[in-house]
Amino acid sequence: MSGHTLGELAASAELEVPANLRRAKGWVGQLLELHLGATAGSKPEQDFPELGVELKTLPISHSGKPQESTFVCIAPLTGIAGVRWEASNVCNKLSCVLWIPVEASADIPLAQRRIATPFLWQPTPAQIHQLRQDWEELMEMIALGEVESITAHHGEILQLRPKAANGQALTHAIGRNGEMIQTRPRGFYLRSHFTYSLLRDVFTL
DNA sequence: CAATGATCATCG
DNA sequence: CGATGATCATTG
Numbered sequence: 706m707s708g709h710t711l712g713e714l715a716a717s718a719e720l721e722v723p724a725n726l727r728r729a730k731g732w733v734g735q736l737l738e739l740h741l742g743a744t745a746g747s748k749p750e751q752d753f754p755e756l757g758v759e760l761k762t763l764p765i766s767h768s769g770k771p772q773e774s775t776f777v778c779i780a781p782l783t784g785i786a787g788v789r790w791e792a793s794n795v796c797n798k799l800s801c802v803l804w805i806p807v808e809a810s811a812d813i814p815l816a817q818r819r820i821a822t823p824f825l826w827q828p829t830p831a832q833i834h835q836l837r838q839d840w841e842e843l844m845e846m847i848a849l850g851e852v853e854s855i856t857a858h859h860g861e862i863l864q865l866r867p868k869a870a871n872g873q874a875l876t877h878a879i880g881r882n883g884e885m886i887q888t889r890p891r892g893f894y895l896r897s898h899f900t901y902s903l904l905r906d907v908f909t910l
Numbered sequence: 911c912a913a914t915g916a917t918c919a920t921c922g
Numbered sequence: 923c924g925a926t927g928a929t930c931a932t933t934g
Contacts, residue, residue, distance in 0.1 A: 730930055731915025738915080747914035747933050764917080774925085776916060809917090857926050867927055869911095876911070889928095890912075897925085 706740060707823065711807070712816030714740055722816040734762045737805055737820075749778065749794060751801075758825070759802045763900055764809030765821065769910065771897040772809050780865055780891040782878035785848050790837045793844075795863065795893050799836065802826050804903065824907045832862075839863035840893070850881040852888055862899035868892030 706714065714736055715722045723729040743752040743760055752760040764772040778794045790796055806821035828836060839860035846855050857864045869890045880886035904910065 726917060726930095728930060730917045731932085733917095734915045735932095747912075749913060752914095762916080773917065776914095779913060864926090867929090868913095869929080870931090871929060872927090874911075 706737070706805075706820045709820055710816060711736065711818050711820070714820075715816065725815065733764075733807055733818075734760075737762055737807075751798065757801050759798050759800075761802055761804055763804050763806045763904075765806045765904075767810050769806075769904060769908075771900045771904070774864070774866075774897050775895040775900055776868065777863070777893040777895060779868060780843070780847065780893055782847055782852055782876060782888065782891065783885075785844060788844065790840055793840060795836065795840050799828060804900075806904065822908075826903055826907070835862050843893075848879065850879040850883060850886075852878045852891065853886075855891075857894075860896075862896050864894050864896055865891050866894055 711733060712722055718736065718739055720736065720739075723732055726732060738752060738760060741753075741760065744754075751758060761775055763775065766772050778798050781788070781794075803823055803825050805823040808818040808821070840863055843855060843860060843863070843865050846852065846859070855865050857866045859865065867889045872889065874890055875887040876890045878886050878888040
């Protein structure tokens, strides 16, 4: 797919290209999943379970920098006593990722945006250490009932941010006194400066 | 609602 | 103008 445009891929799949991504935010990712034969659905698993590979598109600017952070997975806010990093969804999802950089500058019409060179990535021991540290810090705060005091400033490469259909969505979490509270669902995201470092490592920029 | 796919829109 | 917090579509 490298070098081809999203318009070409959409045409071969007989899909309409939306006017913009405002009401189709996951369109690019789903188009690429379709072409690579990933199992559609909303299962909390890797995109290619047989290969142990997770697929993620990476929106990049003209200068090749990621334009957005990368969503990893929903953060568990309850039932997290004793959860270990090795058994976490974050660890599982990021153990092997096929990154597919895609042009995403606002001045390029969606159909004309090109797919860059994908690369397969497995975190280095140092990256795993960094991910694990961030994850443990955030999970500890959640476990201690401090989820509502977590902001996106926490975590060096992995951050926690709201992840929901809107601000009214609520889920259960642990409160400051160990009681059950209602709060906005959160998700783990990779900071763009981290995904940029992955691009620099692979393409020796 | 929770999970998938993410980008939008506003603020500092 | 980058990052945070908010939001969109869809499926089970």
